[in-house]
Amino acid sequence: MRKPVNKLLLYFFINSYTDRYIKFSKSQMKNIILSGSSSGFGLLTAQTLAKQGHTVFATMRNVSTTNAAAAHQLRQWAVDNNADIQVVELDVTSDASIKTAITEIADKASGKIDVLINNAGIAAIGLNESFSSEQVNQIFQVNVIGADRLIKAVLPYMHQQKSGLLIQLSSGLARLHLPHMGAYVAAKAAIDALAETYHYELRSSGIDSVIVQPGGYPTTDIIAKQLTPANLSVEANYSDDTLQLKSAVAGLFVPSETSPDPQEVADLIADIVETPTGQRSIWHPIGVGAILPYVQQLNAGTEQLAGAVISSLSPEVPA
Template identity: 35%
Template structure:
């Protein structure tokens, strides 16, 4: 069932940013396929087709892309949005936890990207949009695994973009700040908690809850993603919302010592 409309494949589209992004692509005139690990029983937004996908599985990633190509004839935009948060001090996260976070947040992006690139090159164009974060350029105590994954996505995306640009494919980055989703409540908790960090973790939970409460609507991020997908002259990075813009600008322009002090102040850490 080939389509004359552009086709967008959005991972992690069963809720939050992914679901709003799927809606936004429909409004922009795209054929939209949204994925989740288990979509049976879920009602997709109008105009969206749901598809099961586990980005932590090579076979699942390959099969999902093949099914989209078979059903719709092409993939013009891949949005790598599926991911998982992490909490806890580094000492409290086992290596197994680190492997799990990186397998989803980094290797998941790589699996999906490798699966779509041959098709995009063959059709002479396409865009891969990787959802990073302001934490892809800034630190966040007690979220080191997640921060590491987003720093990795930044470097991977920028490097890959240079490799595939001559084939008509662009790899772009969208950087949200805090967004009103269930991200914090669904984050992976430390599997080896230490009393030493218990109070700092409690404070971190308070800081994070306040930040999420005051965060951007997911539609703000969705708008930035669709802009990245449709810009005639795309930029490598798109910030989503005013806070994201302020943080990324400060990271570039504010002296390192000043930026460091602000991180500690924001997280209620001793000077």
């Protein structure tokens, strides 16, 4: 005859196992800073990561004014979904704003910052000549210099804990330099290169720097929020076929039935976050369509070239 189960022992075993599982699960959860969280990839990524149990510090400009509705909706979404999203005011073009925001976040996170996702960006479609110097500076301030400001602000915390992850939203256009997107492409190529060099410099410190290269995702708001060229009058100096190309380039971002789903970018970022340190590729192209093999080839060649030169300069450094 089967012996009766000791219910009291079974109760303690189940509860002990559950407690250990919860503690283990919590230890895998990360404190994540995400810029540009009001819409597009940023909004989807914030929600995706929070659903997985991570704490997301969703940063955006003008939380009390132009982005007040977006901030409210994201906070309400977090309440409705029992998710840990904390909206934080942050302007990537301001050193003072970044210092205030990171200090606030570090205090709430007990000094532990695991992941920085540089998503904030600004786009522009038009002739290079039609954009003023001030506008080109604005594009670089947001897409490159602002991202680097944030990296420098979080690295002291990552160095202290000897771990961390930097994810940069670059673009497939960092490899494909389309006319009528010159300033934007130049900025994306610049942050792509900067993030690559951070990868080589930081890998021995336990900190990964990786790059996501999305293609054209028409369902995001890149067109709605793009800069309008300041000097449209210069178009009179260009041929009709050149100007028609502008419309064709803009058409890449017009929604259609075949448009890729931006959620796949958020899912890719979530997968990168879950990948162990040291096992992440530098580049992650996604949604670039038929040019994917060429982007991959350029990425691989760039990595091979850098590895060869680094090894020749310092044989002790891993390629």
